[in-house]
Amino acid sequence: MTETPSLPQIPSQAWQRPLGQPWEHHYIVRYASNLDDGPDHGAPLGGLGAGCVGRSPNGDFNLWHMDGGEHVFQGFPGCQFSIWEQGGGRTQAYALSTQPPEDGSLSSWSWYPASNKTRTTGSYHALYPRSWYRYENVFRAQITCEQISPIWPDNYKEASYPVVAFEWTAHNPTTAPITLSIMVSWQNIVGWFTNTQKSPEVLLRDDGSPYYDYVPAIAQSTGNFNQFINADGLKALVMDGAWQGDPKEGDGQWCIATLDDPAIEVSYDLRWNPAGDGRDLWDSFAKLGRLMNLLDTSPAEEGEQIGCAIALRFTLQPGETRQIPVALAWDLPVTEFAAGVNNYRRYTDFFGTDGRNARAIAFDALTEYKTWQQQITAWQQPILDRADLPDWFKMALFNELYDLASGGTLWSAATEADPVGQFAVLECIDYRWYESLDVRLYGGFATLLLWPELEKAVLRAFARAIPTQDERRRIIGYYVTMGLENPPAIRKLKGATPHDLGAPNEYPWAQTNYTSYQDCNLWKDLGSDFVLQVYRAYQFTGATDVDFLKDCWPAVVETLQYLKQFDRDGDGIPENEGAPDQTFDDWQLKGISAYCGGLWLGAMEAAIAIGEILTTNNLAPGNTPILLSQYRRWLDNGLKAYHPKLWNGRYYRLDTGSGSDVVMADQLCGQFMVRHLGLPDLVEDEFTLSALDAIYDACFVKFNQVVQSHERPPQQKFEGAQLGNFSAATLKLAIGAANGVLPDGSPEDPDSTHQQEVWTGINFGLAAFFAQMGKTEEAMAIAESVIHQIYAYGLQFRTPEAITALGTYRACHYMRPMAIWGLYEVLTASTHYPR
Secondary structure, three states: OOOOOOOOOOOOOOEEEEOOOOOOOOOEEOOOOOOOOOOOOOOEEOOOOOOEEEEOOOOOEEEEEOOOOOOEEOOOOOOEEEEEEEEOOEEEEEEOOOOOOOOOOOOOOOEOOOOOOOOOOEEEEEEOOEEEEEEOOOOOOEEEEEEEOOOOOOOOOHHHOOEEEEEEEEEOOOOOOEEEEEEEEEEOOOOOOOEOOOOOOOEEOOOOOEEOOOOEOOOOOOOOEEEEEEEOOEEEEEEEOOOOOOOOOOOOEEEEEEEOOOOOEEEEEEEEOOOOOOHHHHHHHHHHOOOOOEOOOOOOOOOOOOEEEEEEEEEEOOOOEEEEEEEEEEEOOEEEOOOOOEEEEOOHHHHOOOOOOHHHHHHHHHHHHHHHHHHHHHHHHHHHOOOOOOHHHHHHHHHHHHHHHHOOOEEEOOOOOOOOOOEEOEOOOOOOOEOOHHHHHHHOHHHHHHOHHHHHHHHHHHHHHOOOOEEEEEOOHHHHHOOOOOOOEEEEOOOOOOOOOOOOOOOOOOOOOOOOOOOHHHOOOHHHHHHHHHHHHHHOOOOOOHHHHHHHHHHHHHHHHHHHOOOOOOOOOOOEEOOOOOOOOOOOOEEOEHHHHHHHHHHHHHHHHHHHHHHHOOOOOOOHHHHHHHHHHHHHHHHHHHHHHHEOOOOEOOEOOOOOOOEEOOOOHHHHHHHHOOOOOOOOHHHHHHHHHHHHHHHHHHHHHHHHOOOOOHHHOOOOOOOOOOOHHHHOOOOOOOOEEOOOOOOOOOOOOHHHOEEHHHHHHHHHHHHHOOOHHHHHHHHHHHHHHHHHOOOOOOOOOEEOOOOEEEOOOOOHHHHHHHHHHHHHOOOOOOO
């Protein structure tokens, strides 16, 4: 596309889609009980842990993650941008969504025409945390809207703000004046985002995972009212509610604002009916591009809905370009978990906790957004300019960070113990618990490399949890799905590394191990994952924060001792016990396994390194020499057992107890981790390279040949035009690497689940391993195939854990795909070891 010099330069690497164009083929959900909102997703708007709003390539605001950890996917059509234009003897006005309300409301409005195969009406672009709408072939003026959220690395202030800045750029390419008006209308939704079922009952889905009902107070607007503010260089609409005193969850304000500009005529309407036909707002706007300046601040009656709107009218002379900023801010300072368990959000450290600061937040955005743009560009541009990275990779690298905002994210106010607050992202919305430790082994690369203080905050929370015990008992979902009886399991045993940091309906950070699909006290990877991530956080933050290691050391010691009890035969490696007891929690491993065994040996090396660092810095407890001697003995014994017991001459066997010949894609995760951390190798290079060759051949090449040998469903047909910068040769073959198949690419058990799935985050981690070992071509082939599946088939900004050859997915909005930042780190490091 040729850029118009007067319009913003949208990076060519941004993901793009024609406005409103329907998806011909897209993935569908694998299990009916899991979330499937369809493919119309755009980049989220707003800071991290502040709540976020999603706006789709159709132009509608359709995703509302305003209540920490909860999900609402629903359009509120009154929340809208609209444009009126007069010029060339014609007047026209459109609401800038291609999706008219399905309930018949706002029937008087004109809705923006959607693109089709023969005509484009514009395009949507996303390179998170920025996104753009470009409008074409409808208006005489050339119009672009850039959406900016204040997110960039090592930013622990603005990145938490509940705000998005919209920079509208309008250019007149004609020889006659054009008058434009931009209207922002918004429904007063104060009070809507809180669960009306406090401490809801926890149930089991058909797949055995726990869930609870979220019943928000949508449309409960009694007492809500709107105000117009014209002061301090700001013209703003402030939406408020009937709440008083200190805010509770859902209480607060919304604000739409723009800077006072004498060249722009501002008009407003403080009270219109978004549930009606819309004439009370639209007739005036569509005719004149103005509103009636109605100062009706009366509150909504019971059962009534109210909205407000502001219109910004200006004239462009021939050749003139004008930029107009608009801010959307919200101040909803409280997240409530279980009834009465409340949390203030991080942004309240800068704006206060009284819930009356939406206007101040909006003002900050309007006066600082240009700086935000510069900060984001300064971060992204050096990566975008790299000739050694393909554009499709750069696109996905930034866009996969979306989950840090829309992953049900929590970011708490600071305390003395947590000087940047506590942070947490859901495993996913279907599996609604925070910071699953096995998942973040790969998914944590994003916070590790970009917001390392948040990474350390998460790991400190795990360190605090390891010594705790929770005696509550619950049924294990896996056995329910198998039709087997099993006694209730204790929720959290002392010394066990918890699987997660809890769920939004309880008390995150304090009550851990929420998931009940498996008994995570028996898992064989979690303790190792914790130790490796602690050492990784130390290494990748300059290898200077010995206080962090000191804080985590007691938990490291305790959890390693706990995990060692599962070494039944004393060979130095804990055994898997048949029940799925690791991150592949539908996949039974028996005896010592290549996956868990390698992680354990890596954790031994990391623990020894931590202990030696503490000793050197005179921070080690008195028993540390004894512990290090013990760890060296365990490591030595384990290394003597690992390779001889698992090596089959070509790759590492799944385990020692099942007799399986499966080639597991992630078999050498532990080896990847130790080399990434500069620790001694667990196995020699010749065996690593042989295993990688076997994985590539079976799990990627032959698996995809098996897939291609069957008739693929419509959503899996290649759409080369969808994203023009992908390699058709690679994509013609592959959907990604399967978790585990036989050497000929076929499944060991056709009815298995995890083995035949392509896990997006595991694929990025596997690609990083290939790149680490110099196999960059194979690494990028794997990554490219997966990225194509996500962004060409409607999975963008809801990346799932798993996709299948049948065109289905499982567990969208998943954390692990942020592993792409691990691949980036390996590809761009001057050495494969930490800086």
